[in-house]
Structures are given as C-alpha cells and as structure tokens.
Amino acid sequence: MTDAVPLSWVLGLSGALFCIGLFAALARRNLVGVLMGVELMLNAAIINMVAFWRYLEPRFITGQNFAIFIIAVAAAEAAVGLAMIIAIYRNWQTVKADEVDSLKG
Amino acid sequence: MEQIQIPPVDLAVVAPLITVVGWAIVLLLVDVFFVPAGQKRITGYLGIAGLVMAGAVAAPLWGSDSSTFGGMLVLDNFALALTWIFLLIGAISMVIALDYLPRQGIEQGEFYPLIMFAVSAMMLLGQSANLIVMFLGIELLSITLYILTGFAYPRLSSEEAAMKYLLLGAFAAGFFVYGIALIYGQTGTVQLFSTAPGQESLAEYLGRQTFAAVDLTLLLVGSGLVLVAFGFKVALVPFHMWTPDVYEGAPTPVTAFMSVGTKGAALAALLRLLDMALPSLQPIWLPVLATLAAVTMLLGNLGAIAQSNVKRMLAYSSIGHAGYLLLGVMTVSERGVQGFLFYLLAYSLTNLGAFAVLIALEQRGEAAWSLDDFAGLWQRQPFLALAMAVFMLSLAGVPPTAGFVGKFYVFMAAWEGGLGWLALVGMLTSAIAAFFYLRVIARMFMQEPVRDVQPQLFRGLTLGISIAAAGTLIFGILPTLLINVVQQTALAVGR
Numbered sequence: 001m002t003d004a005v006p007l008s009w010v011l012g013l014s015g016a017l018f019c020i021g022l023f024a025a026l027a028r029r030n031l032v033g034v035l036m037g038v039e040l041m042l043n044a045a046i047i048n049m050v051a052f053w054r055y056l057e058p059r060f061i062t063g064q065n066f067a068i069f070i071i072a073v074a075a076a077e078a079a080v081g082l083a084m085i086i087a088i089y090r091n092w093q094t095v096k097a098d099e100v101d102s103l104k105g
Numbered sequence: 106m107e108q109i110q111i112p113p114v115d116l117a118v119v120a121p122l123i124t125v126v127g128w129a130i131v132l133l134l135v136d137v138f139f140v141p142a143g144q145k146r147i148t149g150y151l152g153i154a155g156l157v158m159a160g161a162v163a164a165p166l167w168g169s170d171s172s173t174f175g176g177m178l179v180l181d182n183f184a185l186a187l188t189w190i191f192l193l194i195g196a197i198s199m200v201i202a203l204d205y206l207p208r209q210g211i212e213q214g215e216f217y218p219l220i221m222f223a224v225s226a227m228m229l230l231g232q233s234a235n236l237i238v239m240f241l242g243i244e245l246l247s248i249t250l251y252i253l254t255g256f257a258y259p260r261l262s263s264e265e266a267a268m269k270y271l272l273l274g275a276f277a278a279g280f281f282v283y284g285i286a287l288i289y290g291q292t293g294t295v296q297l298f299s300t301a302p303g304q305e306s307l308a309e310y311l312g313r314q315t316f317a318a319v320d321l322t323l324l325l326v327g328s329g330l331v332l333v334a335f336g337f338k339v340a341l342v343p344f345h346m347w348t349p350d351v352y353e354g355a356p357t358p359v360t361a362f363m364s365v366g367t368k369g370a371a372l373a374a375l376l377r378l379l380d381m382a383l384p385s386l387q388p389i390w391l392p393v394l395a396t397l398a399a400v401t402m403l404l405g406n407l408g409a410i411a412q413s414n415v416k417r418m419l420a421y422s423s424i425g426h427a428g429y430l431l432l433g434v435m436t437v438s439e440r441g442v443q444g445f446l447f448y449l450l451a452y453s454l455t456n457l458g459a460f461a462v463l464i465a466l467e468q469r470g471e472a473a474w475s476l477d478d479f480a481g482l483w484q485r486q487p488f489l490a491l492a493m494a495v496f497m498l499s500l501a502g503v504p505p506t507a508g509f510v511g512k513f514y515v516f517m518a519a520w521e522g523g524l525g526w527l528a529l530v531g532m533l534t535s536a537i538a539a540f541f542y543l544r545v546i547a548r549m550f551m552q553e554p555v556r557d558v559q560p561q562l563f564r565g566l567t568l569g570i571s572i573a574a575a576g577t578l579i580f581g582i583l584p585t586l587l588i589n590v591v592q593q594t595a596l597a598v599g600r
Contacts, residue, residue: 011290014286018279018283021279022279025272025276025279031268031272034272035272035275038272038275038276038278038279041276041279041280041282041283042278042279042282044283045279045282045283045285045286046282048283048286048287048290049282049285049286049289052286052289052290052293056290056293057293060293062237062289062294062295063289065237066237066240066282066285066286066289066295069237069240069241070240070282073240073241073244073278076244076248077244077248077271077275077278080248080251080252080271081251081271081272081275084251084255084264084267084268084271085268087255087258087259087264088264088265088268090259091259091261091264092261097272100265100268101265102261102262102265103262103265103266103269103349103350103353103354
C-alpha cells in the first residue's frame, strides 16, 4: 500500500483539507459552520499523523496514539461547542456570528 | 503477536495531579448527591481543602528530578513551583467566588470542580515533556474555561464571550495539532527531551544534526504553527483580539483565574518547548518571539489607556503583562526561568487581588466597572481603596511591591541575554502603563464619589484581597524569600 500511494499525495490531501477547514472557520457566518471548519482542521492533522506513522515510523505507535487522543478531544470540544450554540440560540434567536455582538470597545 | 510492554509507573511524580483530579471527580458527585441547593459554598470549602491537600502532597517531592509514563511527565523543582503557584491561583479564585456566585444568582456547585479541573490541566502543562501531553493539557484547560466563561448563563455577555473564546480556542487547537503532526513528520518523535539514555526526542534529534546537513522545513513550519496556537492561548499581540471581550463577558472570578492561570500554564509549556527541546534553533525563533513580545507590550499597554471600563482596562493590561512574562521565557537562561517564575507569582497575586476589588464593586444585575465608580472609593471603603492602590502600583511596577521586583528580574534576564533593546521597550511601556494605573489611584483618593455605588465586602472576598495584598507587599519588601526558592528551580535549560 505504501508503494501504490506516495506519502506526498496523502500530505497533499491533508494540506488541502486543512485549508478548506481554515477557510470555513474564517468565512462562515453560521456558528455551526465555523465549528465544522475547525473539525476539518483537526481531521487534517489526524490524517497527517497517521500517514507519518505508517510511512516513516511504523514500529512506534506514537502517531496512532495521538490520532485517537485528537478524536476524543475533538468530540469533547464539539459537545461543549454545540451546547453553547444552543444556549446562544435561546438568547438571540440566531446563530449568525456577526449578529452576536454585544461586547465592543 | 508481540506483547505491548507497559512501562513502570512512578506514582509519586503524578501524586499532586492525581490528588486534584481525583478530588474534583469525587467532589462533583458529592455536590450532586449530598450538598443541598443554596448551600453550594460547602462545595467551595471542600474544593479549597482539596487544593490545600494537593499542595501538602507536593511538599515532600521538592528537590526530586524524576519522570514517568515513559518520560512523558516530569517532576522537577520548576514543575513543583508552578504546581504551587497554580494551586494558590485556584484557591484564591474559589475564595473570591464564594460570595460572588450567590450574589449573581448563578450559584451552581460544579463551578468549584471545574476550577479544580482547570488547575489540574495547568499542573499537567507544567509537568509535560511531550507534545501529546501538552496538547491534552491545553485542551483540558481550554474546555473547562469555555464552560466557566459561559457560567453566568443566561447573561448575554457571558454566553457571547464563551462562544468567542470557544471558536478562537478551537481554531488555535487546529493549528496546534497540525503543527505537532508536522514536527512528528520531520523528527519521528513528539518527546521534547530525553529523560532516559537512548530515548528519542526533539532535543536529541537536533543535537545529532547540523543545520546545513538537514532540511528542517517541516520542523520549522510545525513549530511556527505551534507558536501561533500558544499566541492565541497566551494572548500575544497579533492573536489577542478575543481577550478584552472574553475577559469582560466572563464572570469576574473566572476572568481573574484565567488572566493569570492560562497565561502562566501556557507560557510554562512554551518555556519547556523552547528552552529544553529547541534551544539549538534559538537563532531562528528568537527574533520572532522578541518582535512578538515588543509588539505585545506596546499594544497591550496602549490599548489599556483608551479604556474607561476598568475590567476591560485590566484585560488589556494582562495582554501587556504576557509580553513581560515572555521576556523570561525566551532568554534560555537560568535567570530567565527564575524571572519568569517570580514574575508569574507576583503578577498572579496582584491581578487576582485587582479583580477581587472589582467583584466587591459589582452588584447584581449592574456592573460598576467604570472609572467613575472608583471615584471617592477612599471615603466609602478605605480598605478596598488601599488594597486597589497596592495592586495598581504593583501592576505598574512601582517599588516596594512584588511587581517591581518581578519586572526588574525579567528585564535583567533580557539584558543579560543580549536583548537590551527589548528590556528598554519593557521599561518604556511600563512608564506608559503607569499612566492608566495611577489614574485609577487618583480617582479613588482625590475625587468625590460620582455615582452611588455601594461596595460590598464579604468574608471570603476580604480574605482573598488581604492574602493578595499581603503577598504583593511581602514579596516586594523581602523578595529574597521568594528568590531563594526560585533559585532552586535551576532548570537544565539549553542542553
């Protein structure tokens, strides 16, 4: 498998995914969309981690290990984030990032 | 199938950490099943007891230099000193929250376990010698702080602050893990430095290679991304936009807690990364960090001048103080590490005290944070006015307060590290900062009250303010007490 697909392709994929996530996080107005963008960024890092493990260091499981930790942490973060978006919606009746702006200065 | 070898675990290394985490988990259950609603301050007392206990557990470990979990966690005097500082920060934050929460009508028992989880995350960051552990520490700290920031639900500003903090924090986490992945891709390891002979680590990797022989692009880009993430967490200047909003919206004890704790913990982790894993790359990262520190000190303090809201002013001033702390981090010298620790403790006590005074002025449903509310405070509450004056002087760096000694320490470290211009920028910005700190003092002592604000003092609040003020003055007048301790934290930097 490592012969058929060179490492650079996998890294290209993860790089592209990271940039898509970054764009979504910066450009989306919808808070849920922003959160999804962030998740994409984390997933790109996971692909990187696993690819580096498989192609460069298959003897040590550091890469796999870290991937699992990232998944767990991302789940926790999404849980808190979605709960907070619901709380915001109850208060403002909106989930648009630019309409939630009472703090200024 | 090869058996996975589980390395022996030395529980002494994680004893304070386990105490705090275990206590917090049990406390969460105790709070739900045994503490009646309306009596939640009992949970607070138990939480403070847990932190004190963890401090006692850590005491016999002083002087040890060991590691466990395959070298992922280390315990040295540096980590222990940080542990005590973080426990103190947590305890003072809880003390000043005891009366704040019921007064604001947001008394929920889980506040105290959440603070304990955040404290444990800070301790983890102080002890981590591995990028994975560092990531977990930062995330545990951040997620608890998101919840704490939004704790004043359904107050609008609190929810909004929490959302902003979460989005930017998650964004920074994305940079952090991607950066770690790239570092791993280049070096094949996420261990910062070797704790056992033959162990693979970043320091080891860089020690083997010479600059010309190997292309370090991935490592450099990865470190850059990690640095961006740290910039967000510590609120260094191009990444500081969220800070004033979040600090203003969060419940005041939480603001006090995170303005000192998050910065301290994240900078301690950054210090380990830069000074122990990447010291050989110092010619590359030093100019970047020096620029960041200079801009942070300048813009943080200039931003504070424009504020008439004291809570917001303190938020900007905390950005500036992150710059001063960074001076101690980047010099890669023992003096720098000592200066960092001293400054962190001085700044923590001072800032916690200043926010505690804000709590006294804060009444239910109405926040009295404008400069006008401080006018004539001396006539209404001499104790509060005097304490606030001590804190403002310490933040400005005026002797005989701890803030002065701390600033002196980090400036000296920068000077000795060949960063004389940065020390000069630091002194210049301190002079700018003195303007807005002294403005508060002038209002308190020289003006008549403008608005009718009745500051309320409770026992917990008085205790918290007294401890903070006493510490600020004692360490300012007798700094050798503390200097003797921080000098024993000789971290093997630059190996």
